[in-house]
Amino acid sequence: MMKIKLHWKLTFVFCLVVILAVSTGYFYLDSHLKSYIENNLENNIKHQLALGKDLLETNLKDKVTPADFQELALSMDKALGLRVTIIASDGKVLGDGELTKEHLFKVENHAGRPEVKDAFAAGLGLSKRYSYTIKKYMLYMAIPFAYGQGSGVLRFSVPLHDIELLEAKMRNVVAISIICILLLSLGLTFLASVFISQPLTEMSAVAEAMAKGDFSKRARMRSRDEIGQLAQSLNSMSEQIKDKIDRIDAERAKLDLVLSSMFEGVIVTDDKERITLMNPSLRKIFLLDSNPEGKKPLEIIRNAAVAEMVDKILKGKQHLATEEISVNIPEERILRVNGVPIMRNNRLEGAILVFHDITELRRLEQIRQDFVANVSHELRTPISSIKGYAETILEGALEDKENLKEFISIIYQDSDRLASLINDLLDLSRIESGKMKMLFMPLDTVSVIKRAVTVLENQAKAKSITFRLDIPSNIPRIRADEARFSQVMINLLDNAIKYTPENGSVSIIASLVDNYVQVDVVDTGIGISEKDLPRIFERFYRVDKARSRELGGTGLGLSIVKHIVSAHGGRLWVKSEPGLGSTFSFTIPLV
């Protein structure tokens, strides 16, 4: 469809109105012009006739010769510019301004002429007809007059052709002026319509921009009329819409932010089970990179329990569904899925599924369970030993002099083991629950290490192990709890001595690393194999269970050390080469 611009339409309508008005005027004028001119003419002639009659009657008081009539007619003709004819009452033409005397006699009798007849009958005669005498359409008007002994008719005649000429001339003038008016009004109309349509065109552009989402454009306010009001409404509408859209955008952004910062995976489906929304966490959980929108949950989460859950929710059978599922992507993950229906105006519109990754939770639970099982095992073993040996002694081994002493010493050892196990467990639980009170004080690094070393000097001497200390004397002070720091040092040194063969050496090296003092305890012991290394700090993890037991270890020492070091804000790690020795290192912050 061709788009016709508004101002053209307006111009067209205006033109039509102007043409209609002008042409109506024209036709009105046209129809009245002729009769007006004729009337005017008739009136003129009528007045002139009356004047002529007076003139004639005055002049004819004495002169009554036919030649006088001819002269009078001639002079009147000249003065008035009309054809003047004087006709006697019998119809004989007495004088004619347009004819010579010779012609006059040839002129037929005028008694039968309608104007003459009328003049005698009514006092004024009028006739329009073709004159064979002068071969023209003529207007004849006649009036009777009287003189001395007779009477006659004074007739004026004007060729109608003159009127027509006048009329045509008038018509031309009218036509030209109409065309001028038309052209002028056309121009004006065009300008006016452009003036009217311009703001509308502008508003339309603004509205179009709004439809396309651009709310920066404003319609100009040119007037206070309806169009001005429209522009104002349009502008305020634009502002309101922009405001609403901004608010919706903000809400959306907030929702997106919430969804994307959620740790849980979220899927939203419509009532046909098609996915309409999905957050980044869910994509991460299920390793999705394609766009899942429009798909069904089963297509991306290949789990029957989830599909069944969605089905139940969408059938309105369940309001809150919880399911624990296990998926392999690529390693096993345990997810707790909560599903709720989306209800709006009492109508079911879809379902929301929330996926919590509880793998870590389950793992921690498992660790806790394992720990409980381990504690139980570690406690039961020495108790079994104590109880069993005591029972054995009571049942007769009292007489077995060969073994009795040893059995009693086993009871003693295992009681000791039980006691240290209980101490370690209490330490561990106090540290882990945060109930262990630590008094952080500035400590002199050199002396605090040296004090700990002294405690174990005898033990080292017994295995002919030499201690080497490498501590710079200017090392800054550390911020630590002295008792706990000593516990760490003693524990690490004790381990180093236990796992280092006779005549070996244990070095204690302190150095300044950034804002920490790093302490390395280097032994020349048996070392730790690569597979045991990552698990060495686990509770109850022992590289060699029998040996650990023999050496009185509880399996908790390193775990406690690690806890203490991290409570100080430091770090603990180990490097080892089996057969060559191990290096346990830890850092403690400076004051």
Next chain:
Amino acid sequence: MLSTGNLLEVYPMMEAQAVKKEKRIMVVEDDININRLVSYNLSKNGFITESVYDGFEAQERLSREVFDVVVLDIMLPSIDGFRICKTVKENPAAFNTFVVILTARAESQDMVYGNMVGADYYITKPFSVNKLINIIKELTVMRDKKYSVLLHSSIGRSWSEGGN
């Protein structure tokens, strides 16, 4: 279940054991003190004991030798007690071996699992030495009774007739 063929194959071994007076008992326990405790008391009661401290070693020896009773700990280095018990119970040559689990694992699911792998007894630590000895004594006597019943069964008779 054991087929007749297998039964006949292992029969001479059973006869050898029947003739022997002392029962051989393997004590699989990684805690030295408890292993020694059990072994000491068993030998006091006339059993011959073998102390094993490692799961793998126990598995190895049990596939080669037949014992009357295995006292088995669960938490062992290298191979756990349940698996050892299962292999013992699946070994046709060891059909006459009793397994007594002696463990610190006292949870019911462990006991159920012990039953599933065919253990004959499940004793939790701490335990009474006397009770353990009595159970082992009872088991070996019962095994002897079962053995004699087997001798007089139809399969046993057909074998002894064939022997005549």
